[in-house]
Amino acid sequence: MSEERYQEGLAVKRRLFGEGKEHPLPPGHLASDLLRLTDEMVFGAVYTRPGLDLKTRSMLNLAALTVLGRDDYLRRHLQGALHVGVTPEEIKEILMQMAFYGGIPCALKGLRIAQEEIAAWQSARAAGSPS
Amino acid sequence: MSEERYQEGLAVKRRLFGEGKEHPLPPGHLASDLLRLTDEMVFGAVYTRPGLDLKTRSMLNLAALTVLGRDDYLRRHLQGALHVGVTPEEIKEILMQMAFYGGIPCALKGLRIAQEEIAAWQSARAAGSPS
Amino acid sequence: MSEERYQEGLAVKRRLFGEGKEHPLPPGHLASDLLRLTDEMVFGAVYTRPGLDLKTRSMLNLAALTVLGRDDYLRRHLQGALHVGVTPEEIKEILMQMAFYGGIPCALKGLRIAQEEIAAWQSARAAGSPS
Amino acid sequence: MSEERYQEGLAVKRRLFGEGKEHPLPPGHLASDLLRLTDEMVFGAVYTRPGLDLKTRSMLNLAALTVLGRDDYLRRHLQGALHVGVTPEEIKEILMQMAFYGGIPCALKGLRIAQEEIAAWQSARAAGSPS
Amino acid sequence: MSEERYQEGLAVKRRLFGEGKEHPLPPGHLASDLLRLTDEMVFGAVYTRPGLDLKTRSMLNLAALTVLGRDDYLRRHLQGALHVGVTPEEIKEILMQMAFYGGIPCALKGLRIAQEEIAAWQSARAAGSPS
Amino acid sequence: MSEERYQEGLAVKRRLFGEGKEHPLPPGHLASDLLRLTDEMVFGAVYTRPGLDLKTRSMLNLAALTVLGRDDYLRRHLQGALHVGVTPEEIKEILMQMAFYGGIPCALKGLRIAQEEIAAWQSARAAGSPS
Numbered sequence: 001m002s003e004e005r006y007q008e009g010l011a012v013k014r015r016l017f018g019e020g021k022e023h024p025l026p027p028g029h030l031a032s033d034l035l036r037l038t039d040e041m042v043f044g045a046v047y048t049r050p051g052l053d054l055k056t057r058s059m060l061n062l063a064a065l066t067v068l069g070r071d072d073y074l075r076r077h078l079q080g081a082l083h084v085g086v087t088p089e090e091i092k093e094i095l096m097q098m099a100f101y102g103g104i105p106c107a108l109k110g111l112r113i114a115q116e117e118i119a120a121w122q123s124a125r126a127a128g129s130p131s
Numbered sequence: 132m133s134e135e136r137y138q139e140g141l142a143v144k145r146r147l148f149g150e151g152k153e154h155p156l157p158p159g160h161l162a163s164d165l166l167r168l169t170d171e172m173v174f175g176a177v178y179t180r181p182g183l184d185l186k187t188r189s190m191l192n193l194a195a196l197t198v199l200g201r202d203d204y205l206r207r208h209l210q211g212a213l214h215v216g217v218t219p220e221e222i223k224e225i226l227m228q229m230a231f232y233g234g235i236p237c238a239l240k241g242l243r244i245a246q247e248e249i250a251a252w253q254s255a256r257a258a259g260s261p262s
Numbered sequence: 263m264s265e266e267r268y269q270e271g272l273a274v275k276r277r278l279f280g281e282g283k284e285h286p287l288p289p290g291h292l293a294s295d296l297l298r299l300t301d302e303m304v305f306g307a308v309y310t311r312p313g314l315d316l317k318t319r320s321m322l323n324l325a326a327l328t329v330l331g332r333d334d335y336l337r338r339h340l341q342g343a344l345h346v347g348v349t350p351e352e353i354k355e356i357l358m359q360m361a362f363y364g365g366i367p368c369a370l371k372g373l374r375i376a377q378e379e380i381a382a383w384q385s386a387r388a389a390g391s392p393s
Numbered sequence: 394m395s396e397e398r399y400q401e402g403l404a405v406k407r408r409l410f411g412e413g414k415e416h417p418l419p420p421g422h423l424a425s426d427l428l429r430l431t432d433e434m435v436f437g438a439v440y441t442r443p444g445l446d447l448k449t450r451s452m453l454n455l456a457a458l459t460v461l462g463r464d465d466y467l468r469r470h471l472q473g474a475l476h477v478g479v480t481p482e483e484i485k486e487i488l489m490q491m492a493f494y495g496g497i498p499c500a501l502k503g504l505r506i507a508q509e510e511i512a513a514w515q516s517a518r519a520a521g522s523p524s
Numbered sequence: 525m526s527e528e529r530y531q532e533g534l535a536v537k538r539r540l541f542g543e544g545k546e547h548p549l550p551p552g553h554l555a556s557d558l559l560r561l562t563d564e565m566v567f568g569a570v571y572t573r574p575g576l577d578l579k580t581r582s583m584l585n586l587a588a589l590t591v592l593g594r595d596d597y598l599r600r601h602l603q604g605a606l607h608v609g610v611t612p613e614e615i616k617e618i619l620m621q622m623a624f625y626g627g628i629p630c631a632l633k634g635l636r637i638a639q640e641e642i643a644a645w646q647s648a649r650a651a652g653s654p655s
Numbered sequence: 656m657s658e659e660r661y662q663e664g665l666a667v668k669r670r671l672f673g674e675g676k677e678h679p680l681p682p683g684h685l686a687s688d689l690l691r692l693t694d695e696m697v698f699g700a701v702y703t704r705p706g707l708d709l710k711t712r713s714m715l716n717l718a719a720l721t722v723l724g725r726d727d728y729l730r731r732h733l734q735g736a737l738h739v740g741v742t743p744e745e746i747k748e749i750l751m752q753m754a755f756y757g758g759i760p761c762a763l764k765g766l767r768i769a770q771e772e773i774a775a776w777q778s779a780r781a782a783g784s785p786s
Contacts, residue, residue, distance in 0.1 A: 030612075031636065047228075063194045070630070096299075109334060133264050176299060239690070311489075350554075365755065430570070435759070463758075571752075575745055575747070588721075
């Protein structure tokens with residue numbers, strides 16, 4: 001394993017999801033090895049490539065996760081998108097557009113999840129959370 | 132039907148796919164009514180909304196169509212992406228990132244199609260085509 | 263937007279889902295614009311086309327939503343199907359047949375949801391609800 | 394194996410796909426055992442159940458295969474649908490409706506395949522083929 | 525229906541899921557006919573074929589259900605896998621490998637479910653349950 | 656990048672697909688960076704983990720790629736499976752079983768591809784190819 005690339009991956013995750021939110025699983029979880037590998041391989045080796053900035057990468061994920069119907073993962077990446085500066089209006093436009101590529105059901109489901117996450121994010125901001 | 136919104140949709144398609152490429156089907160085709168409707172409702176009513184520019188919308192489609200494995204449609208939207216200014220490098224980054232959300236097979240397939248479309252686009256440019 | 267087509271769409275939704283059930287979301291929801299558009303475009307412009315009656319269109323949706331595994335949406339369209347006269351026996355046959363096209367898991371999941379919705383519908387009928 | 398149910402399945406396939414078209418594979422093919430089993434269990438045990446007639450079952454398959462994007466299988470079931478009396482207009486409506494549940498790309502692809510199959514079927518009829 | 529093949533199917537299910545766990549649904553459930561059919565057709569006619577042992581068949585199902593994202597069914601087949609001798613380490617490897625074919629989201633979701641099922645299975649064993 | 660892990664990945668690919676078949680793309684291909692990364696991270700870091708042998712990993716891939724309907728990739732992994740010692744009978748059983756999890760269409764398609772690849776592999780062996 002490359003420790004350097006792993007550390008770069010963690011740095012990307014902190015920028016995307018927020019300080020302290022880069023480890024979504026407790027230690028010893030069955031998924032830890034996979035997460036360790038993707039931290040290095042995806043966040044460390046792919047997200048750090050030039051050619052696309054982090055906000056654009058985040059928006060692309062929202063599109064993909066919506067049409068794939070991966071709700072849990074979409075929820076986490078919506079949190080990341082809001083943190084990295086994708087606006088609620090942009091989120092709405094992304095998910096609305098996906099209705100025509102992945103079907104209306106996946107877009108409506110995504111918009112329901114986004115409604116919840118945007119509300120939580122706005123509450124946290126109003127409460128003075130650094131988020 | 133709203134003729135005005137339909138004309139706006141055709142204008143968007145000309146910007147996205149190029150002049151003269153907004154009608155991909157011969158008249159009388161079984162899919163013509165669906166295409167007429169989507170020209171109006173998707174390209175006319177959704178793509179014209181503020182909040183996302185056309186290049187960003189095009190990039191989001193590449194992400195979605197790659198993970199969905201809709202190859203024919205991906206090919207057409209790759210042509211659109213190149214026409215609207217998405218660079219070959221950006222296309223590569225988008226499809227590469229999708230490997231981790233939709234699986235490596237869909238990304239490799241998408242990159243093979245993109246390789247062909249980028250070569251065709253570069254040839255057309257070299258030949259002085261207005262493309 | 264075409265107000266006339268939108269009103270036709272709402273009328274179709276009342277026939278399909280029942281009086282007062284055509285608006286599944288509170289006003290101001292992030293999905294409202296998409297719903298407004300699909301009310302007009304799908305229920306207003308497509309469901310009103312001759313060639314297929316509403317009961318047949320409802321049955322086709324059950325087939326599609328089952329193999330797509332869109333459970334929330336399947337539940338709502340099961341309610342619509344029962345309202346528009348698709349019988350519990352027909353629902354069972356549709357979902358059972360889908361096992362062989364979309365896989366047994368999606369059909370079993372659909373049948374579990376249908377079991378719940380049919381029971382709720384029968385209770386409402388027994389209680390004299392106009393449903 | 395139940396020989397009786399298998400024969401009933403073959404009879405259903407002759408009604409659906411046409412006389413002499415119930416065996417789509419040469420003997421000894423790797424898929425023969427699966428086909429033998431599905432002839433008995435799907436066409437023999439499921440399609441023969443009361444509750445849905447063959448034309449309705451055929452229409453449901455078009456919906457499911459379109460949103461699943463199983464093109465080869467959709468083509469064969471389009472041939473069956475035309476043979477069992479689903480009209481070209483009904484096929485168009487089914488596939489058009491699916492655009493909103495499975496996405497526009499799957500519906501456009503389905504309509505392209507249907508255009509070809511309807512043309513072939515009309516030619517065969519014009520040539521006096523018993524179809 | 526073939527009573528003999530059905531009984532063979534139930535015997536396979538007892539071996540796979542455990543004694544008394546071969547009937548996951550109450551009598552009269554809407555899915556009972558489909559389950560009866562699959563007991564005979566899948567567990568009776570397919571799982572009893574030579575060429576693959578039951579443990580291998582169980583592992584293949586984990587792979588397929590993970591990439592399909594059929595969570596409920598994956599959970600039940602994880603229980604079966606543990607019962608039939610697939611080790612927690614093997615389960616982890618199977619699901620981790622799937623990340624690269626079906627995408628990381630489906631693998632992470634599968635590993636979360638597996639974490640729960642392995643913990644429940646270990647508790648039951650510690651408590652002296654015959655499992 | 657870790658050169659050592661990359662070399663281990665190439666060694667795994669030679670064992671799986673055959674000597675000289677570890678590089679399926681010409682140099683400079685748009686997919687080369689993704690392939691380089693997966694050679695290292697998937698074949699080098701995942702396939703080399705203890706807990707599952709290469710033949711079992713190959714069989715799991717056949718299951719996953721069949722239900723995902725990724726035909727090109729399935730074809731390549733069928734070649735790998737035959738090379739690594741999965742027998743034609745085992746391939747048939749794997750794909751046949753998948754019919755009930757991913758639907759009959761994906762299994763029939765997979766069996767057609769497998770029929771072709773097994774025939775090619777048998778011809779190559781009869782011709783004395785080391786394959």
